[in-house]
Amino acid sequence: MSNPASTLPAELFACPQCDLLQQGIPLERRGTAHCSRCRALLYRHHPLGLERALAFSLAALVCFVVANAFPLLGMEIAGDRVEVRLIDTVWAFQRDGMGLVAVLLWFATFFAPLLQILALLAILLPIHLGFRSLLPAQLVPLLDELRHWSMVEVFVLGVLVALVKLQSLAQVIPGVSLWAFFALMLSLTAALTAFDARQVWACHAKTAACGR
Amino acid sequence: MRPVTAAACGLARCHACGLLGPLAPGRCARCASPLHARIPGSLGRVWAFVIAAAILYVPANLLPIMTTETLFDRQSDTILSGVAYLWHSGSWPLALIVFIASVAVPMLKLLSLVLLAVSVQWRLDWDPLQRTKLYRLVELVGKWSMVDIFVVALLGALVQLQSLAAITAGPAALAFAAVVVLTMFAAMSFDPRLIWDSMERADD
Numbered sequence: 001m002s003n004p005a006s007t008l009p010a011e012l013f014a015c016p017q018c019d020l021l022q023q024g025i026p027l028e029r030r031g032t033a034h035c036s037r038c039r040a041l042l043y044r045h046h047p048l049g050l051e052r053a054l055a056f057s058l059a060a061l062v063c064f065v066v067a068n069a070f071p072l073l074g075m076e077i078a079g080d081r082v083e084v085r086l087i088d089t090v091w092a093f094q095r096d097g098m099g100l101v102a103v104l105l106w107f108a109t110f111f112a113p114l115l116q117i118l119a120l121l122a123i124l125l126p127i128h129l130g131f132r133s134l135l136p137a138q139l140v141p142l143l144d145e146l147r148h149w150s151m152v153e154v155f156v157l158g159v160l161v162a163l164v165k166l167q168s169l170a171q172v173i174p175g176v177s178l179w180a181f182f183a184l185m186l187s188l189t190a191a192l193t194a195f196d197a198r199q200v201w202a203c204h205a206k207t208a209a210c211g212r
Numbered sequence: 213m214r215p216v217t218a219a220a221c222g223l224a225r226c227h228a229c230g231l232l233g234p235l236a237p238g239r240c241a242r243c244a245s246p247l248h249a250r251i252p253g254s255l256g257r258v259w260a261f262v263i264a265a266a267i268l269y270v271p272a273n274l275l276p277i278m279t280t281e282t283l284f285d286r287q288s289d290t291i292l293s294g295v296a297y298l299w300h301s302g303s304w305p306l307a308l309i310v311f312i313a314s315v316a317v318p319m320l321k322l323l324s325l326v327l328l329a330v331s332v333q334w335r336l337d338w339d340p341l342q343r344t345k346l347y348r349l350v351e352l353v354g355k356w357s358m359v360d361i362f363v364v365a366l367l368g369a370l371v372q373l374q375s376l377a378a379i380t381a382g383p384a385a386l387a388f389a390a391v392v393v394l395t396m397f398a399a400m401s402f403d404p405r406l407i408w409d410s411m412e413r414a415d416d
Contacts, residue, residue: 013232014218014225017344018408021216021223021232037215038344038408075370084369092368096381101389105365108358137243141228148396151355151362158362161310164303165367169377197230201242 015040049196050203050210054128056191057120063184064117068110071175072159075166083175086110112150113188119143120191127203127210136204140197147192152185217408219249227251251403258329261398266322268387268394273315276382278364283376290384291315291360314360314388317353321395324350328402335410347404354396361389 011024015035027033027045035042046052071083086109093102119142122134133139159178166172203210218225218232224247225232226240233241240247251257276288289297291314298307324346331338364381371379 013230014223016225016227016230017347017404018340019217019219019225019405020408021218021221038341038404040344040348073366073370077376082370082372084366088369089362089365092365092372093381093385096368098381098386101361101381101386104389104393105361108355109362137229141243141245144228148351148355148400151358154355154358155362157309157313157356158359159366161298161306161359161363162366162370164306165298165363166370168301169371201229201231 013042015042043196043198046194046196049194050124050127050199052194053120053191053196054124056187056194057117057124060113060117060184060187060191061121063180063187064113067177067180067184070177070180072177072181073163073166074173074175075170076173077170085177108149108151109155112146113152113184116143116146116150116188116192119146120195123200124195127200130210133200133204136200140200143192143195144197150188152181152188156181156185215412217405217412219405219409224249250405250409251401254401254403254406255329255333257401258325258398261394261401262322262325262329265318265391265394265398268391269318269322272318272384272387272391275384275387277360277384277388278367279380279382280371281378281380288382291388294360310360310363313356317357318391318395321350321353321357321399325395325398325402328407332406332410337411340407340411343407344404347399347402347407350399354399355392357392357395358389361385361392 012021013024014021015038017040018035018038020035020037022036024043025033027043029047030045032044033042034040068086071085072089074081074083076082087106090102090106090110093099093105119139123136123139123143124133126133156178159181163172163174199210219235222235223232224235226243226245226247228245229240229243231240231242233247235247235249238247239245273291275290277291277294278289280287280289295307295311295315298304298310328343328347328350330336331343364379364385367379368381371377
């Protein structure tokens with residue numbers, strides 16, 4: 001199966017980590033290109049990369065909604081049942097007088113992942129439907145920046161640690177949202193891995209056959 | 213053969229979209245982001261963030277990150293005593309994870325950033341490939357230190373409504389979150405291309 005978008009023509013570019021000028025090479029299926037001097041990952045070939053990224057982005061959107069609508073953890077003490085949702089964890093810091101940490105928490109677990117999903121959809125949906133993607137000049141750099149600040153995977157680890165810590169205190173019940181968070185972590189990572197900005201730019205400049 | 217860099221040819225890679233183009237116009241032809249051959253003021257920024265993070269590292273470890281109140285007593289935990297609690301309660305794999313994420317990683321990250329900045333500042337000819345790998349590692353592990361903050365938030369939210377116990381976040385949470393964010397900014401400000409630049413000048 002040959003996909004013209006994924007074997008971009010040989011071109012000159014600079015390594016982002018050591019600035020070495022080098023010639024791009026066409027990749028074999030699922031191949032990766034590394035800088036010849038500092039071994040940084042330059043680009044990789046994904047069969048149907050943008051289509052996969054779109055599918056996983058849509059899955060991530062569904063998981064995101066479920067993860068935020070349902071309780072994350074529940075606890076039972078003496079017949080009383082308490083449940084917390086993601087947003088309640090943000091309020092905990094706000095209540096204890098640390099609004100700054102609350103904002104950071106909200107950004108890392110809610111706003112940044114949401115922005116990532118919406119940016120992916122705004123770029124990929126139009127391409128799939130045969131139009132030009134929306135605002136790629138703003139959204140592609142934004143996606144790159146958000147990789148550092150979106151912390152869904154760190155949050156999932158945090159929930160697991162909290163589960164163990166509470167086990168001695170009371171019976172803890174993992175909620176629907178915990179599983180949704182786990183699925184969100186997997187689908188968002190898969191979408192971002194399959195997302196290749198070089199293909200987006202090639203589609204945007206109409207130098208490759210994309211979408212319908 | 214001498215390696216040829218983009219900067220040596222008057223070219224620059226756009227930090228935002230990756231397009232290679234002439235540096236002269238000052239803006240990327242594709243996404244209109246400002247173009248720079250290297251991150252402006254990279255080392256100065258790295259030092260500023262690293263020093264601020266190192267100062268906050270002290271209260272982050274000495275002050276309580278979490279206070280547990282029950283009917284009978286009140287117990288304040290620092291990050292380290294939290295690790296000790298996990299260790300003694302029998303879940304040593306988790307104790308190890310929390311220790312690595314919240315104690316070892318922030319400290320190693322600070323040391324690595326100092327090492328990188330010093331090596332570039334004084335043009336030390338340490339293996340540039342090893343230093344670039346160290347930089348990649350520092351960038352990769354950055355956000356995992358936030359795990360303790362998330363744990364405190366979850367416990368604080370959950371153990372609240374009962375009359376039996378209440379958990380509140382302590383001041384170390386603010387200091388610790390600041391350390392994580394500042395070291396992330398420091399890693400983003402460091403330009404790994406400077407490592408290779410200093411090696412080239414050493415060849416002359």
